[in-house]
Amino acid sequence: MKQHRHFHFSTSVIAYPIFFVLIIWVMFWADVRFGLRLSKFGIYPQTLKGLRGVLFSPFIHGSIKHLAHNSVPLLVLSSALFYFYRPIAWKVIGYGILVSGFLTWFIGRPSYHIGASGLIYVLVSFIFFKGVFAKYYRLIALSLLVVFLYGSMIWYTLPIEKGISWEGHLAGLITGLLFAFIFKKSIAKPKKYVWEQPDYNEDDDPFLKHFDENGNFIENLEPEIEEEESIIIRYSYKEYKENDD
CATH class of the missing domain: 1.20.1540.10 (Rhomboid-like)
Incomplete structure (x- = not known):
């Protein structure tokens, strides 16, 4: 159906x-x-x-x-x-x-x-x-x-x-x-796009994150890493090298 x-x-x-x-x-x-x-x-x-x-x-x-x-x-x-x-x-x-x-x-x-x-x-x-x-x-x-x-x-x-x-x-x-x-209720239900959904949040749209406020495409979009997370990543890599040696 x-x-x-x-x-x-x-x-x-x-x-x-x-x-x-x-x-x-x-x-x-x-x-x-x-x-x-x-x-x-x-x-x-x-x-x-x-x-x-x-x-x-x-x-x-x-x-x-x-x-x-x-x-x-x-x-x-x-x-x-x-x-x-x-x-x-x-x-x-x-x-x-x-x-x-x-x-x-x-x-x-x-x-x-x-x-x-x-x-x-x-x-x-x-x-x-x-x-x-x-x-x-x-x-x-x-x-x-x-x-x-x-x-x-x-x-x-x-x-x-x-x-x-x-x-x-x-x-x-x-x-x-x-x-x-x-036949009020028996009509076709048009398919809604993501942005037409009631719970849609433009700030969470992964596609729109590739564009700035002026609509320009951001070529090098890299995830932002907090300082604490960066230290943990480097420490984990160092620990891995020591164990490997």
Whole structure:
């Protein structure tokens, strides 16, 4: 379990997101190739039949443009999730699909809601708010990066464009915020350097003793020997020579 306590890179950081996106592309190819019309498996709010879309809708897309627009942010955000929040990454994705799907089903218009954008909003919201709540500079930097890349997405949680499921986006945003509170203690613990430890004393640092007050390297640093210790050392050496003779 120690390997999960600090940030570290592994093949799963990239492999899982690529595999997830690949499944979505295969689903789209099968839909077009065989005329499956998978959109009917999307979320249709406030109907019992429409509940199946809670599970299936993130894997269904209406066009190649729709799929391409979702693939890149999904790949980037899920990779960041697996790198910085590995212990809870699958929980955020799995529960994020379910919770945001149910919210979409509850508040959505009577139409089929499809696409992975709801999950993308879950990831954007969770990564941003969790970084702010964690108060750790790496996670805050990640939050700022998310805002820089995807901050404009906030407008699509409002009904400003016809044909876009703003309800799914809003559901994802709310879900990510809730998860940022729920998973308060399940975040990565960044490894602290020696000087970040609470009991660290700069005067006792053997490395810093090689530098003077101005930061210059001391080339000939020899241990200081007190006079009494020096006499004992010389006496011991003389005694050794006498015994040797």
